[in-house]
Each structure stands twice: as C-alpha cells, then as structure tokens.
Amino acid sequence: MILLQLGVSLAATSENSAVRDLAAAKSFAFGGIGVAGLMSEGERNLRAVLERPDASQQLQAALAHATSAGELYILVGLRRCDHAAYQKVISSLPRSNDDVEVARGCMISREPFRQLLSQIQDGRFDDYLSRPPW
Numbered sequence: 001m002i003l004l005q006l007g008v009s010l011a012a013t014s015e016n017s018a019v020r021d022l023a024a025a026k027s028f029a030f031g032g033i034g035v036a037g038l039m040s041e042g043e044r045n046l047r048a049v050l051e052r053p054d055a056s057q058q059l060q061a062a063l064a065h066a067t068s069a070g071e072l073y074i075l076v077g078l079r080r081c082d083h084a085a086y087q088k089v090i091s092s093l094p095r096s097n098d099d100v101e102v103a104r105g106c107m108i109s110r111e112p113f114r115q116l117l118s119q120i121q122d123g124r125f126d127d128y129l130s131r132p133p134w
Helices: 002-023 041-050 055-063 068-081 083-092 113-121 126-130
Strands: 099-104 107-112
Touching: 002 041, 002 055, 002 068, 041 055, 041 068, 041 126, 055 068, 055 083, 068 083, 068 099, 068 113, 068 126, 099 113, 107 113
Parallel strands: none
Antiparallel strands: 099 107
C-alpha cells in the first residue's frame, strides 16, 4: 500500500513539474533544435500536459505566473485542447512588446512576442503537436 501511494505521489509530482517547467520556459521552440535536432524541453513538457484529462485547466492556471515563452507554449496548448478557452484567453491577454528567445533548428534568436502570437493564431505550430514524439 505504501508503494502504491508513493507511486501516485511521484506521478503527481511529475505532472506538476511539467506544468511548472512549462510556465517557467526561458525559450520557445518546436521541432528539432540544436546540433542533434532534439525536441525542446518546452515542447516535451507541453506534450506531457496535453496528455492529461485536465490539460485545459492546468494550462489556464499556469498562465497567471508564466514567462513570455511559457505563455506562448500555453497558448499553443490551449489552441490544441480547448479552442473556446484559447479564444477567451487570447482576447484578454495583454499584448506584450517583449522579445522572446526562440530556437529554430540550430539558430537562437529573439523575436517579438506579438509576432509569435500572430504565428500561433495562424496555426503555424499546430502541426508539430500532430506529429509523434521522437
């Protein structure tokens, strides 16, 4: 019984960790990045959150304390799992003028939050989450 409780506790901690780490993301990246073309930690965390039955609620709760990069991941996730919540959030989100660190392949740059938000609205990141993780 104790091992079962420990297993449940560890699973809950792991789930909370993915949401927490997603909200704290320092950069925004989808697809293979870096020399090895690995999945970014942010994308991996978003995929983990989206597997949960309460993904929308978790993402919406995390939005309140998210970094700019974290907000972008959360918006991609809400667009994927709960379009009504996505529309509500996008209409009330303050339009940040901040630049966000973005990794695309081997290149790291800074791009305006508003520009990335526009790309999310256009569905440019939707396809990444449709692909199986590698």
